[in-house]
Amino acid sequence: MIGFKKVKEGLVEIFAPDVKIPEEGKKYGFYNPRMKMDRDISVAILSVFKDKFRKSSEISICDLMGGTGIRGIRYKKEVGGNVVINDINKNSVELIKKNVLLNSLDIKVESEEARFLLHKYRSSKNLFDFIDLDPFGSPATFIDSVAICLKDFSLVGVTATDTSLFGLYPKTCLRKYGVISFKSPFYRELGTRILLSFLIREFARFGKALQPILSYSILHYIRIYAISKNSIEECNKVLDKFKDISEDMKRFRLNIGKGINIYCGELHNKNFLLDVSERLKEMGSEGIKITNLASTELDNLFYFDIAWEAKKNKIRKMPSLNKIIEILLDKGYDASRTIFCSTGIKTSADIEVIQEILKD
Ligand SMILES: C[S@@+](CC[C@H](N)C(=O)[O-])C[C@H]1O[C@@H](n2cnc3c(N)ncnc32)[C@H](O)[C@@H]1O
Numbered sequence: 207m208i209g210f211k212k213v214k215e216g217l218v219e220i221f222a223p224d225v226k227i228p229e230e231g232k233k234y235g236f237y238n239p240r241m242k243m244d245r246d247i248s249v250a251i252l253s254v255f256k257d258k259f260r261k262s263s264e265i266s267i268c269d270l271m272g273g274t275g276i277r278g279i280r281y282k283k284e285v286g287g288n289v290v291i292n293d294i295n296k297n298s299v300e301l302i303k304k305n306v307l308l309n310s311l312d313i314k315v316e317s318e319e320a321r322f323l324l325h326k327y328r329s330s331k332n333l334f335d336f337i338d339l340d341p342f343g344s345p346a347t348f349i350d351s352v353a354i355c356l357k358d359f360s361l362v363g364v365t366a367t368d369t370s371l372f373g374l375y376p377k378t379c380l381r382k383y384g385v386i387s388f389k390s391p392f393y394r395e396l397g398t399r400i401l402l403s404f405l406i407r408e409f410a411r412f413g414k415a416l417q418p419i420l421s422y423s424i425l426h427y428i429r430i431y432a433i434s435k436n437s438i439e440e441c442n443k444v445l446d447k448f449k450d451i452s453e454d455m456k457r458f459r460l461n462i463g464k465g466i467n468i469y470c471g472e473l474h475n476k477n478f479l480l481d482v483s484e485r486l487k488e489m490g491s492e493g494i495k496i497t498n499l500a501s502t503e504l505d506n507l508f509y510f511d512i513a514w515e516a517k518k519n520k521i522r523k524m525p526s527l528n529k530i531i532e533i534l535l536d537k538g539y540d541a542s543r544t545i546f547c548s549t550g551i552k553t554s555a556d557i558e559v560i561q562e563i564l565k566d
Contacts, residue, residue, distance in 0.1 A: 208234060210301075215242055216249060216280045216489070220305040235301035236273040236342075244429055245277055246491035247482070248363055251419060251431050252336055253285045254481045255361045264288060265335045268327075270320050270352070275302035275313075277338055282311050287335070292316040292323050320348055324355040336361040344368040345401075346382045349408040356414070358436040364405060367427045371397030388462050392508040394423040394546040395473075401428050403469040406444055415440030420482070420500055421473040422545045433475075447471030454507055457556060470507050473545075474500040496545060504542040504552040510560055513549035521564050527551065533563050 208231065211224040223231025228238040256265050265287035269278030271294075278291035291302050291313055299317040306313045316323055320341075327333070337352050337360075339345050345364050352362060370378035372393045379387035383404040390396055398421050409416045417440075419431040452464045479501045486494040516524040525533075527543065530551060534541035539555040553560070 210234075213237070213239070215239075215276060216246065217283050218276070218279050218309050220274050220276055220279060220308065221301060222274050222276075233295070233297060235275075235295075235298045237276060240425060241427075243491065243493045243496070244365075244427075245280060246486060246489055247420070247429075247493040247496060248277060248338060248431075249280050249284045250482045250485040250489065250491070250493065250497075251363070252281060252361065253485055254478065255336070255433075256285055256287070258478075258481070259359065260335060266290075266332070268292070268324075268334045268337045268355075269340075270323070270337055270348070271340050272302050272315075273298055273340075275305045275315070277340065278302075278313060279305055279309055279311060281336075281338075282313050283309060289313045290316055290327075290334075292318055292320065294319050321351040324351040328355045333357040334360065336363070338363045340365045342367065344370075344382055346404065349405060350411070353409045353412050353414055353434065356434050358434075360434050361419075361431065362405075362416075362434055363429065363431045364401075365427055365429050366397075366401050371400055371428060373397070385466060385468055388460070388466075390458065390460060390508075391511040391514045392458070392546065392550070394428075395508055395544070398423050398428050398430070398473065398546070399468050399470070402430055402432075402473070403448065403467075405430060405432065406448075406469055409434055410441045410445060413438050413441060415444050417444070417475065418473055419475045419478050420497065422496055422500065424496075444469075444471065451507070458508060458510070459557065472505045474503070476501045499543060499545045502542055503544055504540055506540070506552045506554065509544040509547060509550035509552045510557065511547050511550050512560070512564070515557070515560060516564055519561060519564060524564055530560070530563055534559070 209224040210221040213222045222237035223234045225231040267281050267287050267289045269291045272291040275291045278289045282289040302315050373387045373389040376386045385400045406416045414434045415437050416432045421430045449470050450467050455462050479497045483497040531541045539553050541553040544550040544552050
């Protein structure tokens with residue numbers, strides 16, 4: 207048996223397993239303090255979504271895999287609305303109920319297999335304005351159930367902690383997401399785009415167009431927030447942004463052969479993110495670093511990892527990233543930092559131009 211400790215996060219307080227590493231508490235209610243920043247971002251995005259699009263109506267929120275219930279409890283306290291928190295693990299459900307009581311909130315706690323819960327809600331015509339899907343590992347097998355349980359013009363947040371997306375297990379990635387991955391210096395963006403491509407195609411099957419708000423990858427995970435809109439026309443527009451990336455890969459000196467067809471459009475809604483950054487600033491959250499970077503990132507496909515290039519070319523002392531960006535802009539190229547890599551640059555310049563700058 208393990209003990210429990212009180213943890214403060216955002217405007218709430220919860221009981222979480224008193225363990226050294228989150229995995230040790232998995233059986234009793236999974237809680238990872240390192241994901242606080244991501245939960246702050248979720249709260250901020252939901253809050254902006256509500257202010258922009260659901261000002262005059264009650265919002266219905268589903269925290270599909272609650273763990274301790276921290277997400278759903280924060281949504282209720284910090285944003286408001288009708289909240290359902292679900293988990294398949296009976297111990298988790300007990301803990302979620304205890305945490306809901308601790309915060310004196312009115313939240314419905316369910317104890318179902320996620321897909322079953324969604325189909326149950328759908329069959330009684332109770333669709334959601336926001337579904338947060340935060341599984342262990344891959345979200346792939348839950349996406350169709352999530353898609354059909356969302357209202358028109360609603361919000362979805364999806365986490366993946368799946369290394370097959372990062373190019374380590376190409377065949378696994380093909381099996382789960384329909385795209386063969388490959389090793390690359392920009393593996394975080396590639397994995398994020400493969401996941402987003404999968405989400406877009408799955409939603410499109412139901413005539414739902416997914417428009418990304420924020421897509422990023424740090425630590426061990428990828429997280430995507432998007433708006434789902436019922437529209438065949440919009441679906442077709444998003445699907446038009448898919449293309450075979452074999453030609454593009456030549457810029458990065460990668461020969462991958464034809465057949466890797468992924469979403470190459472924008473990864474973020476920069477206007478929306480300006481408001482999210484404001485909200486995160488009010489919350490005093492580190493998450494603002496992510497949203498600020500995303501709002502200034504170019505939409506170009508992939509990035510050069512400058513540290514990796516410098517190492518490959520045996521360059522010991524390289525200019526700062528800001529300096530390199532300044533030089534590229536002076537030369538007439540576009541250039542920006544990227545959300546995916548602290549030493550990465552997105553630019554229209556070719557690798558030779560970057561190598562010249564590094565050698566100067
Ligand atoms: C990563 S944890 C959730 C963490 C939580 N959202 C947070 O932010 O702290 C994943 C949770 O999903 C639950 N889970 C796994 N498979 C499930 C399923 N098929 N249906 C419902 N819950 C499931 C697990 O019991 C676990 O509590």
